[in-house]
Amino acid sequence: AAGVIQSPRHLIKEKRETATLKCYPIPRHDTVYWYQQGPGQDPQFLISFYEKMQSDKGSIPDRFSAQQFSDYHSELNMSSLELGDSALYFCASSPVRNTQYFGPGTRLTVL
Amino acid sequence: GESVGLHLPTLSVQEGDNSIINCAYSNSASDYFIWYKQESGKGPQFIIDIRSNMDKRQGQRVTVLLNKTVKHLSLQIAATQPGDSAVYFCAASYSGGGADGLTFGKGTHLIIQP
Numbered sequence: 001a002a003g004v005i006q007s008p009r010h011l012i013k014e015k016r017e018t019a020t021l022k023c024y025p026i027p028r029h030d031t032v033y034w035y036q037q038g039p040g041q042d043p044q045f046l047i048s049f050y051e052k053m054q055s056d057k058g059s060i061p062d063r064f065s066a067q068q069f070s071d072y073h074s075e076l077n078m079s080s081l082e083l084g085d086s087a088l089y090f091c092a093s094s095p096v097r098n099t100q101y102f103g104p105g106t107r108l109t110v111l
Numbered sequence: 112g113e114s115v116g117l118h119l120p121t122l123s124v125q126e127g128d129n130s131i132i133n134c135a136y137s138n139s140a141s142d143y144f145i146w147y148k149q150e151s152g153k154g155p156q157f158i159i160d161i162r163s164n165m166d167k168r169q170g171q172r173v174t175v176l177l178n179k180t181v182k183h184l185s186l187q188i189a190a191t192q193p194g195d196s197a198v199y200f201c202a203a204s205y206s207g208g209g210a211d212g213l214t215f216g217k218g219t220h221l222i223i224q225p
Contacts, residue, residue, distance in 0.1 A: 004154075031210045042200055043155065045212030055210035090154050097206045099145065100213060102154035 002026055004093050004103030012109045013081050021076040021106045025093030031055070032074040033092040033100055034066060043090060049074055050096050081110045123222040124191050132186045132219045134201035139182065141203040145213065146175060146186045148197045155200060158186070162206070188221075196223045 005024040013019050025032050031050045035043040036059075045058035049068035060066075063081075068074045078085060086109050092100040124130045136144070142163035147155035161168045161175045161184070168175050174187040188195055198220050202213040 033210070033212055035212075042215035042217050043213075045214070048210040048212055050210040056212050058212045094210075096210055099157055099160055101157060102147075104154050105152075107152075 004091055004101055006089075006091050006103040006106050008106060009104065010107050010109075012111065014111055015081060015083065017081050017110075019078045019081060019108060021078070021089055021091075021108070023074045023076070023091030023093075023103060025072050025074070025091075026101060029093035029095055029101075030072060031094045031096045032068055032072065033094075034060075034074070034076050035090040035092065035102075037088040037090060037105075039087075046076070078108075083110050086110045120217070121220045121222065123224055125224050126193060127190055130188045130191050130195075130221060132188075132199050132201075132221065134184050134186075134216050136182050136184070136201075136203045136214075136216075138203065138205070138214075140205050141214075143204050143206045144175070144177060144184050145202045146173075147200045147202060147215075148195075149200060149218070150197045158199075191221075191223050193223050193225070196221060 007022045033048040034046040037043040046060040047066050048056045052068045063079050066076045088105045090102050090105045092102045094100045145160040146158040149155045159170045159173050159175050161177050166177050172189045177184045198218045200218045201216045204211045204213050
């Protein structure tokens, strides 16, 4: 079965640089969620989109922004990167109000 | 706000035994609960879910119990296998809000002893 696709899988950036993470949801899923997971931590919800509109907002820093495009893929844009942004970033997709299925994640390392 | 937590950080069981992982939540408005399994370096993998209009749901070798009175849920894994070794998270949300994000608990590391 098709799964959530995330790219890149690994990303290394310097402090104050920008990064863009991409997420391709499972076909026919119209809702996308972004989560951040620090080392040894539980995933923290950042933001979600339904039908290309922002739906819910969690602990997303002002330096981060995201959007969902007409083909339902989503991008998480991260600017002025800090050391503390180093984490695993997961995208999940679902039919609205249904089970969220997670992608493999992007490991971001900020040096 | 929502707070979801697990009672034990690590649970060690013998292969073939049953295991029970517990979780407590704080938001009475939560009406949808999910258990995820996460292996090292991988994304959370859906195991089983339950809505607040149920108190028990069974899957293949797994059972989730929900006690809304004390805001507690548990995951029971029958006849544990080496492949069950992972971190297990419970998560909660309110489905009436649309595409609401999940609030995760802290995770229990399940270790299967041979």
